[in-house]
Amino acid sequence: MSNPENRHRHLLLLLSVFVIATCGLIYELVAGTLASYLLGDSVTQFSTIIGVYLFSMGIGSWLSKYLDGNLLKWFIRIEILVGLVGGCSAPLLFVLFEYAASFRLVLYTLVSLTGILVGLEIPLLMRILENQLTFKDLVSRVFTFDYIGALLASLIFPLVLVPYLGLIRTSLFFGLLNIAVAGFLLHQFADTKPYRRSLVSILALSSLLLLSGFVYAERIMTYTENLTFQDKVIYSKSTSYQRIVLTANPRELRLFLNGNLQFSSADEYRYHEALVHPALQALPKANRVLVLGGGDGLAVREILKYPQIQSVTLVDLDAGMTDLFRQNDLLVKLNNRSLHSSKVRIINTDAYNFVRQDTARYDLIVVDFPDPSNYSIGKLYSTAFYRELNRLMRPGGLAVVQSTSPYIARQSFWCIRNTIAASGFQTIPYHAYIPSFGEWGYVLLLRNQHWRGDGPLPAGLRFINARTIHDMLNFPPDMAEVPTEINKLNNQVLVHYFEDDWTPYAH
C-alpha cells in the first residue's frame, strides 16, 4: 500500500490540507473583521460571521457526497472557486458597502458561499485519500494538518497580515494561495493530463484577476475612501437620505454623513457656540427659535442655555438623524439631552417646504444646512429662500446662516453673504477657527436693527466671549470680501462657485 509513488502523492495532498485550512480560517477572519469594521459592534459581528461560516461549512460537507466521478478534478475546480470567491471577498465587500442596498445580505451571502466551498474541501480530500491510508491514519493526519493550519492563520492574521498587508491584500493573497494549490496539484499529478489544458487557462485567468486586484489594492481603497475611517466605527446606518457613520477614539467621537465629516466632539463646541451665541446674546427677549438642519441637537443645546427661550422648532429631513441623537447614549450626552427637552419640537420634513408653509414667527432662525455642493441644496441658499425667512422673522428678530469656509471657498462664502444682502437684509459676516474643519464662516441676518456683540452670555461657554465675537468680525486679506453674483433659483451661481472653490482640493 505505501509504495513511494503513493506516499509522495498523499504527502502532497496533506500539504494542501495545511494550506487550505489556513486559507479557510483567514477568509473567516477577514469577513469578521470587515463586518465589525464597517458595521460596528464587533462581538455581534464576529459571532454571527463565525456561526454562519461554520454552518455553511457543514452544508458544504453534506453536499460533498453528491460529488462523484473524478474527485481530484472536482477538488481542483473547487480550489479555484474558493480562491476566487474568498480572495475577492474583502475588495468586494469594501466596494459594495456603500452602494449595495442591503449590505448585510451581500455580506452573509459571500460568507455562506465561501463557507460552503471550504466545507467541501476536506471531505473531498479524505475521499481522495481513502484508499491510500487506513481510516485512523487518514483522520488523524488530515485533522492534524487542518488544525495546525488554523493555528498559523490565527497567529499571522493579527500580527503580520492586517498590519502589513491590509485586509484587501490579505484576502487576495490567500485567494492566490488557493489557486496555487490547484495549480500545484494539476502539475504534480499525471492523471490530471486529460483536463489539464482547460483548467490551466481558467487558472491563469483567475490568478491574473487576483493579482491585478493585489496590485491595485490602493486604488480600490481610494474608491472606498469614504469608508476608510481612521477610527473605530461604533455606529452606522443608511437612512433613506444618507449614510450615517459614527466613529470613536479615546479623545473624540466623529460623525460622518455620506463620508463627510460633520463634527468631532473634540471641537464641535466651537462651531456651535459660534453659530448660536453672536445672535442670541443680542436677543435678550427672544423666546421662539427655529432651527433648520442640525438634527444632531448640538445647536439646540446651545440655544437652551438661554432660560428665556420657550420653544425651539427643529426641522431636519432625516428622522434617522434625530432619532440617533435622541437614543444613542454617547450622543445624548454630547447634546446634553437637548432633543428630549419639553421645549423642543422635532419636525422631520424638507426645510424648504416647511418654510413655505409655516405660519409661525420666530425671534431667531438658525440655518445649518449642508454646503451647497449640488443643485438641490443650492436652492436653500437662494434669494427666494431668504425671502421666505424674512417672512418668518418677528420684528426685531435675527437669523444666522452657516456659510461654508471663507478661506477655502472664498467666492462661495461671499456669494452667500451677497445673496442674503440682495434679499432685503443687512448682514454681519463672521468666521471662527474650528480645528477639524479650518476657518468656518457664518452670516448674521438683520433688518434695520442695531446689533452689538457685548450682550449677556450664558455661563460656561468655552469659546465665545465678547472678545471672541469682536475678533470673529475681522476678515484678514486672504478671506476678504470678493464681488460675486447673486444666487437665484434661475442661475444657481453658488453651486458653480462652490465647485470652483473646491476643485484645487480634489485629488
Next chain:
Amino acid sequence: MTGRPTPTDPPESPGRRQFLEQAAGLGFSVLLAGSAGLNACQSSASIAHIKGGMIGANHQTGHLLRYPEKLPQPTQTRETDVLIVGGGIAGLSARRWLWQQGKRDVLLVELSGQLGGNSVGGQNTVSAYPWGAHYLPIPDPRNRELVDFLKECHAITGFDANALPVYNDYYLCHDPEERLFINGHWQEGLVPDVGISDDDRQQISRFFKLVEELKQAKGSDGRDAFAIPLDRSSTDIIYRQLDGISFETYLNQHQFTSPYLRWFLEYGCKDDYGTTLANTSAWAGLHYFASRKGVAANAGANSVLTWPEGNSFLVKQLEQQAQSAIESNKLVFGIQENAEGVRVTCYDVLKKETVAIQARTVLLATPQFITQNLLKNRVASGFQYAPWLVANLTVSVLPQSRGMPLCWDNVIYNSASVGYVTATHQHLNASDQKVITVYWPLVQEPPDVARRKAYETTYATWLSRLVAELETAHPGVTEYISAADCWVWGHGMIAPTPGFIWEESRRNAARSVNNKLFFAHSDLSGISIFEEAFYQGIRAATEILAQIPSA
C-alpha cells in the same frame, strides 16, 4: 447638519458616484449570474417591471362625432346667453375675458373630464407632470393682456424702477436649464458646441446675428416684423413672402449648410410645431426665434416660466379668474342656428344622455378639424395637425457619463424624440425619484398616416421605443424606470406649413358667422402656443361683446 467636506475630502461629484454605483452593481451581478446573465440586459423581459399604460382616450369620445345620429335625442333644453364649446386655453381665456368685462351668463362645456385640452397635466405619488404644454416664455411687455394675466397669477410679482416686470422666482425655470447629449457627451445648452468645426460655429453665430436683426426689424407699416400674437406682425411683403417658402429652402438660399445648425433648427420646428424643416414655412421657422422679446428685472430674455404640472398651472389660473359655469364630460355634437340664436346639442358622456342648449351666441373654441364636423358647409382647408406621443416616466436614477448633470430640458442630438423635460425640476425639495416627460413628434410620415399608426401602436411597442431612446444617453436606465404612461395626441399641433399662416383660409375660418357663431382656437393663428390660444380667446370674446348689449 452641516455636511461640510474637509480639504482632504472633496465634494463628491454625482457623476463619479453614479458611475461607481453602476460599476459595482454590474460587477456583482456578473459574479452572481456568471456568464449566463450577461446578455439578458437587452431582452424585452427587462421592461416587464415597468408599470403603466395608454392614457387619454379623448379621441374615442371625439370619434362619437363621426356618427352623431347614433347619439340619443335631447331630454331637456337649457338656456344661456353665451355658450363656449371647448375648455382649452382659448375657451377659458374667452370665458375669463367675458367675465372680467361683466358678461356673466356664460356656460362653458368641455368634452373631457378635465379642463385644459392640450395643456392638461397629471399627477402621481412622486410629482405632478404635464401631458402637453409645459412652459411659457416670458412675454414681450407690450403684450399687455398677457402681462396682466400673469400679474393676476402672481407669476409677475411687481415691477422694478425701470418698469421691468419682476417674475416669481418659483415659476421661472430653475438653473440648470438645458443640455444636449452630443458626440457622447452632455453639454450645457441646446446649440451644438461639443466637437463641431469652426465653419459650423461661424454659421451658427451668423444665424443668431440674423435672428437679432429680425427681432429688431420693423416693416414699412411700423410694426414688428415678427410679433406675438402673430396677427400683430407687420404686413410688409418683405417679411410675409417668407411664408411662401419652406424653412429648408430659406436656409439653402442663405447658405446655412452646417448639419449642426440645421439639426438645431429642425429640432426647433419639431419642438414648437411638430414639423420638419421641409414642411415648415420660413416665416414660422424664423418667428420661433425672432418673436421672443421678453424682458424681466430678474431674468434673461430667453427665460421661461414652468411648473411641475406644466401649463395646467395656467389652466387652473384661467379657470379661477372667472366664476361663470363650467360643465365637463359634455360633448357638443350638433349646432343649428335658429331665430333666437343657436341651438346646440350636447351629449353627457357620463350620464349617457343628451341636453339641448339654446344660446344667443356660441363660441367654438375647438380645433377646426372638429369645428368643420359640427357645422354644415364648412371646410377647413389647409389645416394640418402634427401627431405627438408624450410619455411620463418615473425614474430613480438616470445613469450617465461625465458632463452636464440633469437639467430641466434634456435633448439627445439626432434622435427621433425632442428629448425630455424633468417635471420634478421645479420642486424645492431634493428627492431621488423623478418624473420625466418625453416629447415625441411623429414626423417620420405624413400626419394622417402617422396618426393612424400611432393609434394602432400598442403600449408595449411605445414603451420599448421610449426605453431604447433613453438608453442611448443613459445606458442602464431601464432598470430604474418604475412607471411609464403614454398619451397619443392625434391632432397635437397645427402645422404652419408653407403658405398657411398668411393665406386666406386661416383668416376666413376665424370670421364670425351671422353674429351668432364665433371662433377661437390656437390653430386659427397657425401656430399652437399658449400666447396665441390666449389671444384668440380674447379676440373672439371682444367680438362677442361688440355684438351683444352688455348685461
